[in-house]
Amino acid sequence: MFSKFVSTTARRSAAAARTTTRNMTTTTARRTPVAIAPMAAAFAGLGASALAYYNSVASSPAFADGWFGGSSAGAGNFGRFSGKVAAITGGADGLGKGIAARLIKEGCQVMLLDFDAKKGEAAAAELGDNAAFYKVDVSDYDSVAAAMAATAAKFNGNIDIMVNCAGIVGPTKLKINEVDVNDFDRVYAVNLRGSFNVTKAVLPYMNKNDYGRILLIASIAGKEGNAGMCAYSTSKAGVIGLVKAAGKEYAETNITINGLCPAVIRTAMVEGMPKEQVKYMTDKIPMKRCGTVEEVAATAAFIVSEEASFNTATCFDLTGGRATY
């Protein structure tokens, strides 16, 4: 169930504003696709200090004067996602919650979709009035289709952005001959079939507006393979293949489909892994550190923005130098 409801009046005025903004931003975006690209580039890679920098810029006189093209959205909000609706799976925790916070801060309305209702409800309450929660199991197509329908119903029929962060690690520190077949299948069902399900289920909402940004979180493990994690690595390699194929299928529309391949980012998923497995992965990173949720959110926000209009069917790197391709 939704964690909160907006009043009919509020919903109607938000819808009217969104329609106006949608028309304006679509036209504007076609004419000037990189209006604030330097700002996005400035945030990418700023790491833990990104939000502090963002807040200082947003409250500066130059921002208030509309110097960065966002004064109408108000202080602390660039308005890059004003009028946009996002569905974020795995949104109850970790990367999904971090990306949701970033998009909301920039004007988005977000439905957090997650298996964990307790964490999901709490996350939606924490993120404020522009967040809501709906329970989903991404491995089950019917559940995903119902979640997308609920997202559209809550936010005036539209879904502009979908980020798939739901995922599980599965067996670690095990060689392939030691991995249980059922464990392998479960990792496949959540990580790969889940990516297929959410992409298939959200596309009708994007097709009707000929606009969309789909981002599937893959992993460096899908490019290189992590020993001891064959189920996970295989599932993420599949996600990369899905992005490449589906992205090309939609390349002549205004819907982009991309992936993101992070190395180790400190979240609950990583905290739950054996220390030796985390050390094995972190030692491979030339920057010799884990990434931060803020760094993931900054990169993801660019990928799902209107500015990222010439990127599709590819997987962005976020590995502190580990992947060089």
Ligand SMILES: NC(=O)c1ccc[n+]([C@@H]2O[C@H](COP(=O)([O-])OP(=O)(O)OC[C@H]3O[C@@H](n4cnc5c(N)ncnc54)[C@H](O)[C@@H]3O)[C@@H](O)[C@H]2O)c1
């Ligand atoms: N953290 C990292 O180092 C890292 C690195 C590379 C890729 N990734 C990928 O990023 C994504 C997010 O990872 P995270 O670190 O935030 O993990 P996390 O464990 O913090 O969050 C994952 C979320 O997915 C939800 N989830 C699990 N199974 C689900 C299902 N069947 N249906 C719906 N929701 C489900 C969980 O309840 C949880 O809230 C995952 O796909 C992960 O593989 C993470």
